[in-house]
Amino acid sequence: MFTQVHSLMVLAFSAPERFEPKLPPSPFFWMPNQATVYSEGVDSLFNLLVWISVISAAGILAAMVYFCAKYQAPKRGAKALSQVDHHNTLEITWSVGTLVVCLAVFAWGFKDYLSERTGPKEAYEIHAQGQKWNWTFTYPNGFVDSTLHVPVNTNVRIVIRSIDVIHSLYIPEFRVKMDAVPGRYTTLWFNATKEGTFPVDCAEYCGTHHSDMLSEVTVHDARGFEKWLADAAKAMDNKPPVELGELIYKTRGCANCHTTDGSPKVGPSFKGVWGRKETLASGESISVDENYVHESLMEPQAKVVQGFAPVMPTFKGQLSDKQIAGVIAYLKSLK
């Protein structure tokens, strides 16, 4: 039935244009795939809690249903069979019992959390940056990408920062999550055990396109990872400017707010933007040229086009001169 509903909906509403990470099917009912060492520990404790909950809830439901059936008043106003209102042994048992179970569960969770937060001394370090509304990952060789790639069976530490509001880096298959807080660094680490591609989400609400702030993580075998990194960096260096600019447009968050088909979104469309006369919020008018594009990337709030909110994040320090030149070339190509 749901598939039918689905196909009807798809007919009625066209699918959104956005990056959609692959979600491989999971062998478990509750949890997604286990792709790290840590996720196995989390799931064991989670499963224990599920059983504790099922048994407690079933016990309470059984008592409720049984008492309602057995002790239902034969007629309105019937008297109770007993007025017993305390039982010390019973009350002490269930209080102490609850406490003991809770402390045991706390201790287990504490142990796992401590190891997740402390992490190994030696780890492959990747920097992640959140900004409205995309993630970028900087590898040790300086290569920047919008998706995360990691080698399998290797300790990886992600150093996280945000340049605007709070985001949260969340990889469900790894069972890890850490907020990206402006003004400070946070870290998380993992050791991926399963090759494949998994979604990366933003879990802290960050505005209009919060739900589109998606990426994906690809776990490679050790040699595959080295090769990917070398090839990707080389490809980036050798791209013609227009293609480089298009890549930047697609992978660094520009496409979330600026279309290439002429329809305005959060920001003005890039279609035919080159040389266009724009009226600014201040009432002045400018025409879009190299200097305006450069300024808008570095100080986006300096000259905002009338009718649009001043919400664009800065790209200062994030794009090389070559990449900026690529963006300019790409904008020129969008007639």
Added chain:
Amino acid sequence: MAAPSTTADVMAAPAQRGDDNYLTNEKGIVSWLTTLDHKRIGILYMMCVMGAFLLGGVFALLLRTELLTPGPTIVGHDTYNKLFTLHGAVMVFLVIIPGTPAALGNFVLPLQLGAKDVAFPRLNLASWYLWVIGALFMVASLVTNAVDTGWTFYTPYSTSTTTSVIPALFGAFVLGFSSIFTGLNFITTIHKLRPPGMTWFKMPLFLWALYSTAVIQVLATPVLGITLLMLIVERAFGIGIFDPALGGDPVLFQHFFWFYSHPAVYIMIVPAFGVVSEIIPTFSRKRIFGYKLIALSSVSIAILGFLVWGHHMFVSGQSVVASSVFSAITFLIAVPTAIKVFNWISTMYKGAIHLDTPMLYALAFLWVFTIGGLTGIFLAVMSVDVHLHDTYFVVAHFHYVMMGGAITAFFGGLHYWWPKIFGRMYNEKLGRIGAVTVFTGLNVTFFPQFILGTRGMPRRYYNYLPEFQSLHVLSTIGAYILGIGFLITAIYLIASLRKAYDAPANPWGANTLEWRTVSPPPYYNFHHTPTVTEGPYDYENWAYNEKTGGYERTDGPTELTA
């Protein structure tokens, strides 16, 4: 409970209903807007809270409809973000926080004390006006540009968004004062106006719950007020407190916010404990099991509730030591909470259970609150919370507690006290149908969200991966069932108001003082202050009278109003 101290007065003919009860003793809208009568103020609150509940409910249905498909369905990104913000803010600040204490509590608290009114009737009216002003600011924000920050107002998003955050913040700030005044009033009333014979441990558990709630309201709400004010100052004047661009610390806001908002969770749920503690013994015709432990567990939850705010921040970058302490104390709260559930269940053992509408709501509460409580343990465990934090699992958990717990208990209390408040019985059959529909709807709505959460669906998502669609569709169907349940409830409750007075003084055979006066009560509640000799849950001296459809004392007059 209250054996009349003198018999001469109460042997006189019972007061005639309909001529000078509190609903009719003064006429005209002005008499309502200037009333100092706690019963009328309770009704003013009730109408406003119900209006807000309708508004918040419509937002919820729009949200759920939008989530029928993974992409755009009926509204755009920004509208969706505003809808979930307003749904949360309205339900928390305008409905659940004032719901049970200010609407039902205002009506019932002085009656359960055998008092004529609360300690400060003028302050009581002032808190209602503050509620109205706060609500108007919220609505003003709605019609200007709305808010899209989530009800949590996290910085620096809330200081940088272009939506109209300041009116909403100011609204919440004013609503805070309304809450503080109500709390202050209730604490004073319970301390000073208890009738002769009513020692602390002879108080109905609803009063213990309202007392614990009032303590939290008075101690925690000022922190929210100051925090919201700081946020307004930062937004309006650019003074750096929370925004790192101005030299502030965004995580400090989360500490301040949850220092209030975690105790606020108990402002919402502890009164529900009180309602359920009244309904279950009454409809089981049996003394409540473990009275003292239930009373003291409300107090201990109120105190411990101040020390756990950091469990909302396990992935915020907070230190491991701080998180561990917060997690450990959170587990301690599980103990008094579990004790309550066990005691309620034990109260039913060997009772004479009457499955009327209020009892159905209380049983529904027991089930959904158990689920809400148990899933809280998942979130208190640090390692598991790292995965579940900010996913639909959290959404499902707090809706089971807030919607399933607080709102279900509120509706249980509304049905329980309805005959007393308005002097009319509602259609019992429709009442039961409504209760079962609401119970079904809320499980169908929120249970699938647990699965969405564990599978990794983050909350506050407008678009989502197509793999999650079937569970979202199920959840939306549940929301429509809930809507139908509440619609049925609204219809028969309003219909009952068109009838002549037909409710007996004590339709359920409860032994707290509000049932010892006429339904609806006269303006002065009681002719004189009753003396309490029995416990609040002793039902031996009540017998059912088929002719009146109510219970009557076997050892003297039922009504102490003559």
